[in-house]
Amino acid sequence: MADNSNSSASTPLSVVLIGCGRVAEKHLKAISKLKGLELKAVVDVNPDSAKRLLGSVKGFAATRIFNDYKEAIDEVKPSIVSVTVPSGLHFQIAKYAMEHGCNLLLEKPMTMSVSEAREIFELSKKTGLKIAMGHIYRYLPIVGLVRNDIAEGKYGKVTHGTIYVRWGHGDDYYNSAAWRGTWKSDGGALMNQTIHAIDLLIWLMGSEPEEASAMIAQRIRKIEAEDLGMAVLRLENGALAQIEGTTATIPSKHTAEFSVFCENGQLSMGLDSGKPHLNIFTVKPDGRLKKLNGYYIRKQFKEGGIFSYKCALNPHLGIYKDLCDSINEDKDPIADAYSGFSSVDTLLGIYKSAKEGKPVELPIKDGFNSTDMTGFFD
Ligand SMILES: NC(=O)c1ccc[n+]([C@@H]2O[C@H](COP(=O)([O-])OP(=O)(O)OC[C@H]3O[C@@H](n4cnc5c(N)ncnc54)[C@H](O)[C@@H]3O)[C@@H](O)[C@H]2O)c1
Incomplete structure (x- = not known):
């Protein structure tokens, strides 16, 4: 059993990272910047990948390498498994580590x-172990x-939200590992x-999805699963969320944006080929429009913490900081175990709706696996 009893803020929490x-590399860079963490071992079935990873970031010359995750967990007994x-493979490794x-x-x-996903979420509730x-x-x-401002009602009723993720990936990406693009x-x-x-969209909109309607397609990439998907979710608070996700766009032009619309305000934030953009507006009581970008930027600088601008360059730094605080202070991480379950449920609801050609109620009651989509495009 891992010993989490003396994980005070001054004692580094030990980490074993599985999969190199x-x-x-983003994980390693984040770990290297946090005094509260000590990477004890990395694991990969391919030892060259482990060596390459440790060589890519300074300060990990003494880190041990394993090729079997059970051996690493049994021997190192880390506080955290990444x-x-x-x-x-997430389920079997997550379950073993929590057990x-x-x-x-x-x-x-x-x-x-x-x-x-439900089993992992329940295990976290039962054991009190944290999942970020x-x-x-x-x-x-x-x-x-x-x-927080949307949740406190500052912008009034949430009407709807949208996201698009046009994250083009070519055949080179899909051919780089046999698992990519497979249903299993x-x-x-x-x-x-x-x-x-x-x-993120559901979290911002502050309500859980209760119904998914979706279509998926294979347009360009030669993979087993979809390279384009579109869905509409109905949330419990009555708001609608529209989703577009694709890897069939031009690989050198990654764009993504999310928007939330409320009675008295709206937010859009995104990336266009690495350049961020932000537009937050509210309507003042006299009916005039007010841009709030400056207000939020100043507030963020003042508050710093997990959401500091350093984390924008490597958000995994924020996740690790948050996980350390959650373990040391016994609180839930921001992206907690429930968010893991809920997002898998929503995603598989979207796939189920595409397969059955009709809306699907969420959470899914009778279970659904990604492998239930096998043969969908045949
Ligand atoms: N949060 C994010 O922004 C983000 C970004 C990229 C990938 N991911 C997720 O991270 C995961 C890995 O993605 P990736 O692109 O790094 O994949 P990858 O193929 O580049 O790396 C996976 C590594 O795991 C190793 N591996 C396979 N089976 C193993 C086993 N049984 N034990 C130990 N090691 C094993 C492989 O040899 C490989 O080195 C995926 O689940 C992906 O969805 C998240």
């Missing part, structure tokens, strides 16, 4: 099945401040590239 691929393996007393930084999506999800957008500056291990543009944006 693309996203793991799960950065292909998505189809051995470890908190998790679990990459998105939590699992590839509704019942498995890799839902990076919750850790961007300003979004948390705006979310990855899903398509919605499950991989759009799930954290959906999580």
Whole structure:
């Protein structure tokens, strides 16, 4: 069992990172900047990937390498296990780590099945172990401040929200690993590239999805799952959320944006080829429009903390800081275990609706796995 009893703010929390691929480098950079963490070991079935990862960031020469995650967890007994393996392996590793007393930084999506996501969420509730999800957008500056103001009713009734994630990836990306674009291990543009944006939109809108209607398509990429998906969600508060996620756009032109519309205010925030944009407006009592960008930027600078601008460059820094605070202060992380379950449920509801050609009620009652989509495009 991992020993989390002496995890005071002055004692570094030990970490084992499992999976040494693309996203793991962001984790390593974040860990290297936090005094409250000590990376004890990394794990990969391919030892060269582990060596390459440790060599990519300074300060990890003494970190041990394992090729079996069970051995690493059993021997190191870390406080935190970071799960950065292909998505189809998240469930088994997350479950094993929690059964051995470890908190998790679990990459998105939590699992590839509704019942498995529910099991991981329930396990976290039962054990009190923390799960911080890799839902990076919750850790961007300003979004948390705006979310609190929407929740407090500053902008009045939420009417609707939209996101688009046009995150083009070519064949080189999909060919770089056999798991990419498969129903079993990855899903398509919605499950991989759009799930954290959906999580953000729902979080900002402050209500859970109760119904999903969706269509998915294969337009250009030669993968098993979708390279384009569109969906509409109805939330419990009656608001509607519109979603577009695709990897079929030009790979050198990544654009993403989310917008929330309320009775007396609206917010749009996004990225266009790496350039951020922000537009927050409210309507004053005299009917005039007021831009609030400056107000939120100043407020964010003053408050700093997890949502500091440093985290905008690597949101995983915010996630790790948040997880350390959550363990030390026994509170839920911002992107908590429930957000992991709920976003998987929503995503699989979207796939189920596309498969059945009709709206699907959420949360899904009878279970649904990404593999239930096998053969959809045949
Ligand atoms: N939050 C984000 O912004 C973000 C960004 C990218 C990827 N991700 C998520 O991170 C995960 C990994 O994505 P990636 O692009 O880094 O993948 P990747 O293929 O680049 O890396 C995965 C690594 O896991 C290793 N691996 C496979 N099976 C293993 C096992 N049983 N034990 C130990 N290691 C094993 C592979 O050898 C590989 O090195 C995915 O779930 C993905 O959705 C999240």
